[in-house]
Amino acid sequence: MSEIDLFPVPAQWAREARVDAAGYEEMYHRSVAEPDVFWLEQAQQLEWITPPTQAGDWSFDADDFHIRWFADGSLNASVNCIDRHLAERADQVAIIWEPDVPTEEPRRITYAELHREVCRFANVLKAQGVAKGDRVTVYLPMIPEAAFALLACARIGAIHSVVFGGFSPDALAGRIEDCGSKLVITADEGRRGGKTIPLKANVDAAAASAPTLERVLVVRATGGDVPLGERDTWYHEAAADVSDDCAPEPMAAEDPLFILYTSGSTGKPKGVLHSTGGYLLWAAYTHGLVFDYRAPNVYWCAADIGWVTGHTYIVYGPLANGATTLMYEGLPTWPDASRIWQVVDRHQVHTLFTAPTALRALMKEGDAPVGATSRASLRLLGTVGEPINPEAWRWYHDVVGEGRSPIIDTWWQTETGGALIAPLPGATDLKPGSATKPLPGVQPQLVDETGKVLNGATSGNLCITASWPGQMRTVWGDHDRFFQTYFTTYPGKYFTGDGCRRDEDGYYWITGRVDDVINVSGHRMGTAEVESALVLNHQVAEAAVVGMPHDVKGQGIYAYVTLKAGVEPSDALAAELKAWVRKEIGPIATPDALQFAPGLPKTRSGKIMRRILRKIAEGDTTSLGDTSTLADPAVVDDLVANRVSG
Ligand code: 6R9
Numbered sequence: 289m290s291e292i293d294l295f296p297v298p299a300q301w302a303r304e305a306r307v308d309a310a311g312y313e314e315m316y317h318r319s320v321a322e323p324d325v326f327w328l329e330q331a332q333q334l335e336w337i338t339p340p341t342q343a344g345d346w347s348f349d350a351d352d353f354h355i356r357w358f359a360d361g362s363l364n365a366s367v368n369c370i371d372r373h374l375a376e377r378a379d380q381v382a383i384i385w386e387p388d389v390p391t392e393e394p395r396r397i398t399y400a401e402l403h404r405e406v407c408r409f410a411n412v413l414k415a416q417g418v419a420k421g422d423r424v425t426v427y428l429p430m431i432p433e434a435a436f437a438l439l440a441c442a443r444i445g446a447i448h449s450v451v452f453g454g455f456s457p458d459a460l461a462g463r464i465e466d467c468g469s470k471l472v473i474t475a476d477e478g479r480r481g482g483k484t485i486p487l488k489a490n491v492d493a494a495a496a497s498a499p500t501l502e503r504v505l506v507v508r509a510t511g512g513d514v515p516l517g518e519r520d521t522w523y524h525e526a527a528a529d530v531s532d533d534c535a536p537e538p539m540a541a542e543d544p545l546f547i548l549y550t551s552g553s554t555g556k557p558k559g560v561l562h563s564t565g566g567y568l569l570w571a572a573y574t575h576g577l578v579f580d581y582r583a584p585n586v587y588w589c590a591a592d593i594g595w596v597t598g599h600t601y602i603v604y605g606p607l608a609n610g611a612t613t614l615m616y617e618g619l620p621t622w623p624d625a626s627r628i629w630q631v632v633d634r635h636q637v638h639t640l641f642t643a644p645t646a647l648r649a650l651m652k653e654g655d656a657p658v659g660a661t662s663r664a665s666l667r668l669l670g671t672v673g674e675p676i677n678p679e680a681w682r683w684y685h686d687v688v689g690e691g692r693s694p695i696i697d698t699w700w701q702t703e704t705g706g707a708l709i710a711p712l713p714g715a716t717d718l719k720p721g722s723a724t725k726p727l728p729g730v731q732p733q734l735v736d737e738t739g740k741v742l743n744g745a746t747s748g749n750l751c752i753t754a755s756w757p758g759q760m761r762t763v764w765g766d767h768d769r770f771f772q773t774y775f776t777t778y779p780g781k782y783f784t785g786d787g788c789r790r791d792e793d794g795y796y797w798i799t800g801r802v803d804d805v806i807n808v809s810g811h812r813m814g815t816a817e818v819e820s821a822l823v824l825n826h827q828v829a830e831a832a833v834v835g836m837p838h839d840v841k842g843q844g845i846y847a848y849v850t851l852k853a854g855v856e857p858s859d860a861l862a863a864e865l866k867a868w869v870r871k872e873i874g875p876i877a878t879p880d881a882l883q884f885a886p887g888l889p890k891t892r893s894g895k896i897m898r899r900i901l902r903k904i905a906e907g908d909t910t911s912l913g914d915t916s917t918l919a920d921p922a923v924v925d926d927l928v929a930n931r932v933s934g
Contacts, residue, residue, distance in 0.1 A: 295685070295718040301694060305580045305714020312715035312728070319728035320754075326729065327757065330573055331358055331565075334608070335372045337538050338362040340565070346755040348780050353771055356542055357566035357757040364536035365545055365568050366406055366443035369607035371536070373399045380584055381612045385432045386631050388479045388618035394635070397432055399610075402439075404532040405432070409440035411530035412523065416503055418471055420445030420537055423547065425469040427451045427460060427487055429478030430617045433507045433523070434593045435603050437473050442545060442564075445537035449547040449559070452594025453478045453485055455874040457493035463549050464498040467559055467764050472501060473523075475509035481622035488514045495519075541565025547764050548596055550702040551814035552773060553785070553803035559764030560596075560702050567705045568604060570758025574706040575605030577727060578696050579668060580713050585638035586665070588614035590628070590646065595811070596702040597672055601641060605706065620646045625653035629661035629688075641670030641696075645809040647680045647688075648840045655687050663688065668713055670696040673810025674842045675798050681720035699723035699798050701784065702812075703774070705758025708732070709796050722795045729756050734790055739778045749802055750788040751781040804898070806835035806843045811876050818845060818879065821872035825865060827855045832888050832896050836881065836905035836934060844880035844934050846905035848888060848927070857884035880934035881905070887923035889915070900924060904931055 302308060307315065319326045327343035340361030347354055370382075378400040385395040397405065418424060424446045428434040434450075441448040451463050464472065478485035488506055495501050506516065507523045516522065539545075545564045549557040575581060587606055591597035593615075606613035614635055620628035620642070628650065632640060650657070669689050671681075676697055685695050695718060698707035709732065711724040718724065726732050734748030735741055742748045759782070763770040777783040787799040801807065804815045815833040822831035830850040838844035849865060851857060862882045870878040889897045903912050909928045915921045 293719050295694070295720070297714060297717060298692065298694060301714045305712065307577065307580075307712050307715050309715045312712055315728040316726070320731065323729070323754070327357070331361070331569055333572055333576070334363060334368050334565070334569055336361050336363045340541060344755055344757070348755070348775050348782060350771070350775075350779065353775065355755050355759055355761055357563070357755075358541040358569070361541040361565055362538050363541065363565055363568070364443065364539055365564055365604065366439045367536045368568060368572075369439060369442075369604065370399060370403050370406060373610045374403060377583065377610055380610070382607060383432055383435060384586065384612060384614045384635055386614060386616045386618070386635065388481070388622075390623065390627065390630065395432060402436075405436045406439040406443060407532050407534035408527045408530050409433075409436045410443040410534040412505065412526045413440055413444060413446060413471070414534075415526060415530065416471055416505060416521070418444065418446050422446045422471070423449055423467040423469040425449050425451060425460075425464050425467075425472045427453060427472055427474045427491060428507065428593070429453050429475055429480070429485065429487065429509060430592060430615055431475065431507070431509050432615065433475070433509075435615065438546070438593075438599070438603055439607075443534055443536050445539055445543065447544045447546055449549070450594055450599070451549070452592060452874070453487060454594070454876055456871055457490045458497070459873050460490060461494035461496075461498040462556065463559075464494065464501055466549070466556075467547050468500045470500060470502040471505065472503075473505045473507070475507040476514040477510040477512040479510055479617060481619035484510060484512065492517070539564045542761070544761070546599065548599065548702055550596075551805060551812045551817055553805050553814060554816055557814070557817070558766075558769065558773070560760045561762045561764050562705055562758070563761050566757035566759070568608060570706045570756065571600045571605035572608035574710075574727060574758075575601060575611075576609055577712055578698060578707055578710045579639050579641075579670065581606065581609050581611050581639070583610050584612055586614060586635050587611050587639045587641075588616070588632070588635070588637045589641040589670075590616055590620060591641070591643070591672075596705075600706045621649055621653075625650055625657035626660050629658055629663055632666060633662050636665040638665055639668040639670065640666060641672065643673040643810040644671055644676040644680050645674065645840060645842055647671070647676070647684050648842075651680060651683050652840065658687055663690070666693050668696060669693045670698060672698045672700070674807045675800060676721060678720035685720070694718060695720075697723045699796070703760045704756075705760065708752065708756070709798075719795055722791075722797045724795050726796070732788075732796065733781065734788060735778055735781075745790060745792045747787070747789040747799070749778070750784045750786045750796075750798070751778050752784065753781050755782075806845065808843055808845060808876060809841040813845065813877055817873060818847065818869060818877055821869045821877070822847060822849060822865060824872065825868050827851055827861070828865070830888060832898065832901055833879070834898055834902045834905050838880060838934065841880075845877065846881045846883070846901075846934065847879040848883050848885040848901060850885050850888060881932045883927070883930060883932045885923070885927055887920060887926070889923050889927070890919050891917055892919045901927075904928055907931065
């Protein structure tokens with residue numbers, strides 16, 4: 289190992305952290321050697337109604353496929369995130385809310401207030417007819433009511449399904465229908481970076497193609513002029529005369545807590561289902577370990593609640609651990625590139641958790657906007673969502689953290705519930721660009737294409753061989769798809785879809801997806817989803833979408849489009865089709881580059897050779913590999929000649 293690439297644990301962290309290097313080794317060993325004992329012990333960090341006597345009960349094999357954790361235990365997630373803290377920290381701030389507009393006042397919600405707000409919200413949901421097991425779709429901006437709504441669902445045993453506010457009415461309708469939600473919680477409008485998002489209008493548009501939708505609860509956020517129809521109720525009116533106490537619903541550990549839709553390599557987005565006990569424990573356990581959280585430090589995860597990171601590391605993990613969690617309505621770069629650091633100073637943030645794409649965008653603005661702020665409160669810096677390039681890692685470490693704060697690069701997925709591979713601040717020496725080592729309880733394995741296990745320093749496809757409590761339990765409504773997607777590529781193992789290198793020190797380096805999923809600014813997009821949106825347009829005959837390198841987003845979207853006979857390509861049509869995708873799915877799916885292709889490179893059996901399309905999109909046209917198996921090799925020359933830049 290070259291010394292230059294190793295950042296040892298800072299002395300203060302080594303002294304003060306709960307887990308040091310020896311502690312990690314011991315914990316890891318125990319988690320694998322005696323998983324039942326280990327997990328029943330860890331489970332004690334939650335408050336149970338009935339404490340579990342069983343830990344993991346699972347099999348990844350086809351003939352006995354099942355995953356259960358703590359199955360005889362019962363609990364309520366909102367009690368764990370709120371009620372149990374009241375004796376000790378009723379007056380501690382639970383949520384700091386920082387508004388989009390810097391001149392507006394932040395909100396500070398104590399645990400006692402959170403209890404009242406969540407109980408009221410829960411009572412409103414009950415009055416709207418929501419009962420245990422019902423699905424509730426949440427389409428809200430980053431306002432405290434988003435956290436209240438999630439916890440209120442948890443309190444009464446309803447299953448929340450959050451849809452990111454940037455998704456279009458069509459994408460929203462699909463997600464409402466798939467899980468059969470009768471109620472949507474939204475706001476008049478959202479705000480972000482000075483722009484407003486017409487959330488309520490989007491729900492109205494979605495309703496036309498979402499027949500299961502019966503009622504809409506509207507939170508007043510901006511005060512915009514939004515007409516209410518027959519199925520709509522203002523939240524503040526409904527909350528005016530409900531009690532501020534609500535008895536929590538006892539839930540079995542395996543009862544669902546939430547559904548969150550995510551993109552896969554094929555088909556429509558999957559409703560990833562998480563359980564109450566296992567997920568909540570994973571959220572609390574990993575938040576406690578990787579951020580070594582101590583009250584009353586201010587902890588800020590700058591994700592959106594529409595993604596799993598917001599679920600686990602803004603709401604469930606920190607609140608289960610009695611933290612002060614900061615929720616930010618806006619963008620890190622608005623009104624200018626200092627904003628994120630001003631928020632750090634304003635609230636004396638101790639731990640900041642953000643994404644490589646945000647760091648790259650900030651880095652582009654130079655060091656001056658950072659230097660204009662103090663950041664003296666920072667002690668820990670986290671990252672998530674995509675591989676972090678060593679250059680961005682070093683900038684985060686040296687410029688933002690002034691060398692003081694370890695960089696906690698957490699690798700995980702919507703499916704995993706929380707971090708699986710990540711350093712511990714008091715235990716793990718860091719290497720820029722590596723998520724380092726598996727957390728106790730996590731058993732990664734690298735395999736080759738044929739499934740052969742690769743040992744030692746090597747590269748391969750990343751699998752996890754043993755279940756962990758935070759593992760997803762099913763795809764909503766399609767258990768067979770769950771099994772097929774994750775457990776059949778390498779039988780008996782969970783396949784992550786990621787490629788990975790393991791070095792001579794046993795450090796893991798995630799290299800990115802090996803399937804047709806692309807990672808745009810840390811957001812997962814299935815190429816198939818963008819292709820389906822394009823071919824819905826009457827002018828499009830066929831489309832193929834691949835990722836291309838992008839210096840801020842990590843990956844951009846490159847679309848090849850074959851038009852129907854008689855339709856002429858033009859710049860105007862390219863712009864029209866980009867706008868079409870934006871409208872069909874949402875702004876995050878807008879192609880960065882769109883090339884008209886008279887033909888796509890296909891094998892004689894009609895399979896599109898994406899390998900070639902990726903190479904052309906990357907601008908690497910010298911090594912296209914073997915094109916002799918193509919039905920018409922000439923199409924490649926045309927594609928190379930007419931490549932567009934993003
Ligand atoms: C939490 C989240 C999951 C995919 C995952 C991988 C990529 C996430 C990463 C990372 C390298 C990290 N990914 N964290 N790659 N280093 N620290 O992002 O969930 O939206 O489901 O995306 O993101 O490719 O498979 P999700």
